[in-house]
Amino acid sequence: MSADPTPGPEGSTLSEPVTISKIAEAAGVSVPTVSKVLNGRADVASQTRARVEELIRRHGYRRRRGPGGGRSSMIDLVFHELDSAWAIEVIRGVENVARAEGLSVVLTESGGEQTPREAWVDAVLARQSTAAILVFSDLAPEQRARLAARDIPFVVVDPAGDPGPDMPAVGSANWNGGLAATRHLIELGHRRIGVIGGPRPVLCSKARIDGYTSALDAAGIEVDPALIRYGDFHVESGRDRGRELLRLDDPPTAIFAGSDLQAMGLYEAARELGVRxxxxxxxxxxxxxxxxxxxxxxxxxxxxxxxxxxxxxTRMALALARGERPANLRLDLATDLVVRRSTAAPAAR
Amino acid sequence: MSADPTPGPEGSTLSEPVTISKIAEAAGVSVPTVSKVLNGRADVASQTRARVEELIRRHGYRRRRGPGGGRSSMIDLVFHELDSAWAIEVIRGVENVARAEGLSVVLTESGGEQTPREAWVDAVLARQSTAAILVFSDLAPEQRARLAARDIPFVVVDPAGDPGPDMPAVGSANWNGGLAATRHLIELGHRRIGVIGGPRPVLCSKARIDGYTSALDAAGIEVDPALIRYGDFHVESGRDRGRELLRLDDPPTAIFAGSDLQAMGLYEAARELGVRxxxxxxxxxxxxxxxxxxxxxxxxxxxxxxxxxxxxxTRMALALARGERPANLRLDLATDLVVRRSTAAPAAR
Structure with missing residues (x-):
């Protein structure tokens, strides 16, 4: 929550507006061609489009807004996959803010890919979206440049990779969450504690596992690599990795499951194996x-x-769309431990 | 699945195209004003708009499609509330079909109202959506007329009220589902069987409860009105109505909970009261x-x-948008009973 001054984009020339005709001249194309690119029309040769977009980006051209704002009243929301109870919580948050601002939400699933398809960027430009929210997915550098050139801000929720300091993103305190979960188990008296992470390269999963190992270190418990497994945050991987852990010769007495859905899978594995x-x-x-x-x-x-x-x-993206510069472009909201009835002291052996 | 011939809309004059200027003349307004109404622009007096829309509707004016189809590549999806695991199942279905057709899904929550706000219709007309899917909500007659006039088809999923035979809708065999659930409990030997329905006026809930009473009737078990309760399909009402039923002097030995979320609430009530x-x-x-x-x-x-x-x-709505007339505008998909471990023969008393 510190109010660090954020640096402006390098090389931008915000104080020096360029016109469409200057860009057309520099690109060696007609004014209508530049207009087509600005409007995200598909009927422009891709080389020409790339040249015009590069000039738009380099010169920091900003579309003049018409009297009605000049923008459609839509905000784009992209998921890499839309297949869990998780997604509805996120959709509701975007919808809450959008509704209050009179904006409609356009929902896209990138079909399991971490990067939306090129056609998605075309569609966003064509409908002149106010902003885009990306959930757990990422943009290719070229896609970022195209949105930036057209002044369409984007914010990543719970980034999968390391989005870099100039990429606006809202996450949660994953490391602290992993620490709190593991510390709770240690305080109950557990010493053999397993963990099921998400996919190995995913940042939020790495942070949770690091929190887990730090809690063990702090308690003087040696980290056993056999107790660290990787899933994909879904039920089935929780069940499969859970079976592996529970069938070890010296199985853990406690497991930090990495996601609620993986915990559901672990419940299933425990039921199968008669583990209470x-x-x-x-x-x-x-x-x-x-x-x-x-x-x-x-x-x-x-x-x-x-x-x-x-x-x-969503608030951050809309602020950026209004031309404001939020004090922080990277926020992590706090996580906290909710103790219910699935944890207890280990049985005496 | 019968292929009944479906009647055309009464009084439509599909074979006799009208022009914008004829409509302008009849309404006593300018051609640009008619265009504004057609484009869903807000800057037209509401009386004028109503008059023009009535003429558009009466004369069956159809917008000529431009070379690119003339329509935006969006489909609207409206929920009356977006607050359960239920919603994501529906979103995924619409998204699957939309993605295959290269359409984007615009998601709206009507904020708990069964009828979307007027501003929603304005927005749908302004963005020239290809079609609209309404989940568990309904349109006011005036809203229907406005969409119909602009040739934007809509289909209701799981209608809350009785949508009437001319309203395209896809539901499920609710009555059969209620029958199958109750018959299963009767076959296990239960005689005191409670039910928790959804809100009283909601059609799908009525049908489930009617299936329940029919199963009791068929088995010669008298229907006890004290065992019929109404919730709102959510967890909390399942818990509250469940507590009431379990605290009766002669409590039921089985309950058909009406929705999975109400069943979750009933599980909670049972845990609280020590009922296994x-x-x-x-x-x-x-x-x-x-x-x-x-x-x-x-x-x-x-x-x-x-x-x-x-x-x-979604498929039905897109067929209507292409000008096809599906053989059936009302479909109910089959439901079936999935037996797991929450049902058993009643304990001997």
Whole structure:
């Protein structure tokens, strides 16, 4: 929450507006061609488009807004996949802020890819969206440049990779969450504690596992690499990695499941193998989806404020669209541990 | 699945195209004013707009499509509320079909109202959406007329009220679902069977409760009005109505919970009161959301194919947008009972 001054984009010449005809001249094309590029029309040769966009970007051309604002009243929301209870929490946050501002939300699923397809950028430019919110996905440098050239700001929610300091993003305190989950298990008396992370390269998962190892280190417990497994945040991987952990010769007495959905899979694995929760195995999830309260036993988990994160990202994107410069372009909202009934002291052996 | 011939809209004059200037003349306004109305612009007096729209409707004016189709590549999706795991199943279905057709999905929540606000219709007309999908909500007659006049088809998914035979809609076999759930409990040996419906006026809830009473009738079990309660399909009402039923002097040994979320609330009420599932109480849900598999014990429920319903509705809307007339404008997809571990024979008393 510090108010660091944020540096402006390098090389931008905001004080020196350029006209469309100057860009057309520099690119060696007609004014209507530049207009087509600005309007995201598809009927421009890709080389020509790239040349014009590069000039637009280099000269910091800013579209003049018409009397009605000149922009459509839409905001784009992109998911890399739209397949869990997780997504609805995020959609609700974006929808809350958009509705209050009279904006409609255009929803896109990038079909499991971490980077939206090129056609998505074309569509966003064509509809002149006010801003774009990307969930757990990333833009290719060329896609960023195209949106930036047309003055369409974007904010990433819960970034998968390292978005870099100039990439606006709202996340949550993943490291602290991993630390709190593991510390809770240590305080209950557990010493053999397993963890199931998300996909290896995903930043939020790395941070949660680092929080886990730091808690063990601080308690003087040696980290056993056999107890660290990687899933994909979904139910099935929680079940599969959970089975592996529970079938070890010296199985863990507690597992930090990395996500609530992985915890659901772990519950399934435990049921199959006759392992009782929390008597034989303590489980901590991550997210605090509504389901965490309903399962038996109700799940101890790290609350990640998904709806608030999405609201914050949308507010940030709209501020950028109005030409404001928020004090911070990277925010992590706090996580906290919610203790329910899936964790207990380990049974005496 | 019968191929009944469907009647055309009464009084339409599809074979006799009218021009904008004829409509302007009849309305006593200028041609640009008619254009503004057609484009959904807000800067037209509401009386004028109503008069022009009435003429557009009466004369069956159809916008000529430009060479590129003349329509934006968007489809509108409206929820009356966007607050449960239920919604993501529907969003995924619409998104699946839209993505395959290269369309973007514009998502709106009507803020708990069963009828979207007037501003929503303005926005749909302004962006010239290809079609609109309404989930569990309804349009006012005036709203229907405005969309119809502009040739924007709409389809309702799981209608809340009785949409009438001319209103395209995709639902599920709710009555059969209620029947199957209750019959399953009767076959297990239960005689005191409670039910928690949705809101009283909602059609799908009425149908489920009618299926319940029909199953009791068929088995010669008298219907006890004290065992019929009404919720709102959400967790809290399942918990509250569940508590009431479980605290009766002669409580039911089985409850058909009307929705999976209400079943989750009933699980909570049972836990609070020390009632074991399925030993003391059998529970059947409705929907088969992913959560049904994860709870303890896994929930016996009626599977409602939400994603397929949404896909079917989207396909129907796009067929209507292309000017086709589907053989059936009302479809109910089949429901089926999924037996898991929350139901068992009643304990001997």
């Amino acid at each position: 929760i929390p008597e034989d195995l303590s489980v901590v999830g991550y997210d605090d989806l509504p389901v965490a309260r309903w399962v038996g036993p109700p799940l101890t988990t790290v609350r990640q404020p998904l709806t608030e994160m999405a609201e914050e990202a | 599932i399925p030993e003391d109480l059998s529970v059947v849900g409705y929907d088969d959301l992913p959560v049904a598999r994860w709870v303890g014990p896994p929930l016996t429920t009626v599977r409602q194919p939400l994603t397929e319903m949404a896909e079917e509705a």
